[in-house]
Amino acid sequence: MTTALVTAAARGIGEEVARQLARLGTHVVITARDPADAAAAAERIDGAEAMPVGVDIADQASVDTAAQAFADRWGHLDILINNAAAHPDRDETPSQANLAAATDALRVTLFGTWRMTQAFLPLLRRSSHPRIVNVSSGAGSHTDEQYGFPVFGGAAASHAIGKAALNAFTAVLAAELSDTPVIVNAVCPGVTATVPGAEAFGARPVEESAPGVVWAATLPDDGPRGGFFRDAQPLGW
Template sequence: MTEKHRSDALVSETISRDGTVALVTGAAHGIGLEVARQLAQRGIDVLVGARDPGKAAAAVRGLDRVSALPVPLDITDQTSVDLVLRTVEETKGRLDILVNNAAAHPDHDETVTSVDLESAARVVQVDLFGTWRLTISALPLLRRAPGPRVVIVSSGAGSHSDDRYGLASAGGAYASHAIGKAAVNALTSALAAGLADTPVVVNAVCPDVTATVPGAEARGARPVEESAPGIVWAATLPDDGPRGGFFRDGKPLGW
């Protein structure tokens, strides 16, 4: 299936969210920025959050319906999170979609037996606790929305079922990233269970190996335009859509 056909197929299974507001984290570049662009194409007003608001503002310049938050977003810092959510409320008055894309960069040279545990703790602080912090802090705003959606961008590296990069297949490589994403998958399941009696729909998405740095496509990574539709799909699911799942390109991915 070509990138365009895959994107069209995913969009056809979702509903329009025209007039709603989305926040995409870690979106000053790469897949986060592309998700913001594709959500905006569907009529959604998108706010881009990043640690460097200047870079975010430069990245979204010229994109219709996409604007950068004027304050820095550090998901490991509760004060920063509170300021960002207050800014969202004051400028938009609502939040319908939260895309948790911000994450630590994986160390591809690291193994599970040679890991620097202090470095590993920093990765988990971002990937797990940062995502957890922002999500529960955003719940008061999300609960006011008629159809709130939370998407957690995860990775097949945190799955036992990914036969290329999964926990059972990678030989202990990039351990902090893999273990952190496995914890993120568990967080997704727990959040979905805890919010089962509410309209808040929570799912995790693996965008597959995506070219977020120069030269990555030459090493087999697919372009951001091909990976983003799966995240947009989860962000715009209908009310009776799946909850607590782990998906790639709109299809279930084993834990």
């Protein structure tokens, strides 16, 4: 059976991605910083199981412990979905940003994803059809007319910079792994209603945003590598 691990899957789009993968017959392992939250989410999804330890992707020891626990329990990994990211500060601009807060954001969005990938890549290499999906954002794009750099006058600076860096990480990782079975891509799920009332501001339900992530997680062996997509369509960055 195909096994997937989804970070920050106790709620929001992470939970919905886990649910949709489970419906396809994938055995999904849910992670959260609090293992009790992961366990609660797993109870809501047929075919899901909770990681027995909390996973804080900003903490190396936490990620190393999780990778060992995963190896001991499941032995290999087929799909890694790096969904966890720092919460964006919508009012932050580059000239006025608190750099300590910006560093913390990048520690999660970029280096947390990087850390998870390094820790779980040995388990992915044990799979015949390994996939890595980095959940990114059009906010990290020069060309996205909806959410890209020019649209919001430099607001949410750390979020945009972190996602642009995540897209770059995706591209260079895919290049390194180009002669292996590991397929790596980044996906922008679009503005998604992860908090009550967000639909009123144009966010779409998680049920509509998750399929693009699931698509990248279930690509065939000749699928695209190192790309950036929204709703299974290429997106410039």
